[in-house]
Amino acid sequence: MNVFKGQNLLEFSDRFKTDEDCKEYLASMKSEMDYKCLRCNHTACQVRKDFSRQCNICGHIESATANTLFHKVKFGVRKAFFICFEMSTTTKSLSASYMGVRYGVTEKTARLFMLKVREAMGSGGNNPMDGDVHVDEFVLGGRDQGKTGRSYDGKKKKAVTAVQLTEDGKVKRMYAMKINDFSAQSLQYIFVNHISREANVTTDQWRGYRPISKAYNITQLPSNRGLNFKALHTMIHQVKSWIRTTYSWVSDENLNRYFNEFCFRINRSQSKATIFNNLITKMVQGDKIYHKELISN
Structure with a gap:
């Protein structure tokens, strides 16, 4: 062919x-x-x-x-x-x-x-991320007024993303997926679907990651307003801006498909x-x- x-x-x-x-x-x-x-x-x-x-x-x-x-x-x-x-x-x-x-x-x-x-464009899950992996959650549409931290519940779309980093701290691969809430039960799926048990995972100090650390090697650090997760937060900002500036509305049912598109191009940036x-x-x-x-x- x-x-x-x-x-x-x-x-x-x-x-x-x-x-x-x-x-x-x-x-x-x-x-x-x-x-x-x-x-x-x-x-x-x-x-x-x-x-x-x-x-x-x-x-x-x-x-x-x-x-x-x-x-x-x-x-x-x-x-x-x-x-x-x-x-x-x-x-x-x-x-x-x-x-x-x-x-x-x-x-x-x-x-x-x-x-x-x-x-x-979705991942088949056959090649999970290893090495240094950073994980964090975010919301699409901003936080609810008057609510702080992960207490904002409302109607905002919630998601979690993981990035695999190169030795010099650049993004090698990225996956994002919609979640129902910020509990360990919801957060665990990005680990199961996309992260190897051999990976060295770093998250912030949110307690929802603690039960998952029984199966994965997780180190928890203070976010320090994102300074300890620069590459990860840059990708979160990019995917949020991409969806906000292109689409007037994205349904909950199709949100993961939009994440698929964004991550598909990121993950193949070296094989264009x-x-x-x-x-x-x-x-x-x-x-x-x-x-x-x-x-x-």
Whole structure:
């Protein structure tokens, strides 16, 4: 498979001139995966001229987009590829209204597909952070008036983030996730999902981390107004600013998907040449997700 590399829009446009070019790319990627017919479970097939796969036994035809997050994309696979390219390579904030105008689709259509892309951007949890890891919680929307510390409860969205640091104190990787409250029961999930038991974890002195220290190597230090966690607090500020200045409203149900997008680009900042191909691979391997799962009640 000839993997697309780089961030040059003109080169990307030349490579993917038609929907067929995009389907060929998806078909090449799927050919490297095990095939199993959805109808009869047979494991042998032949590739047709339109890049679909046909079962050798029952003749069932599987399109290049079937069983991927491109399944039933109604505005064309090429437009979908361009949206994926922008979301994976951009350094700007991209709203659904902007993408809708840019690609000639409705704002709702753009939003739903972008949420699918954000779903694919989530971590598989197969490579947990090790080494020096800093963890802290934050709220989106600011603190409730008249409340201090973690006593603010209100309707603000609560989240926790973890960053893995390099030897010189720079951010190597980052993960963030929504939490219901600041209890150990909620905070533990970012440890379980993203942090190795071998990591050296540093947090502030919030008591919610104490029960977790039974399973993880946690050192608690005074925050000192964030001075002891400079890199971590810089990333918190960036993700809060990114969401606040781009999106007028983010639902609780989709907040983790927005975190996925932000962290996906941060975590692949050293491999930007293949970031688009990495995203398409995750789109192909990801489970189908239906619109009703993306729309808030």
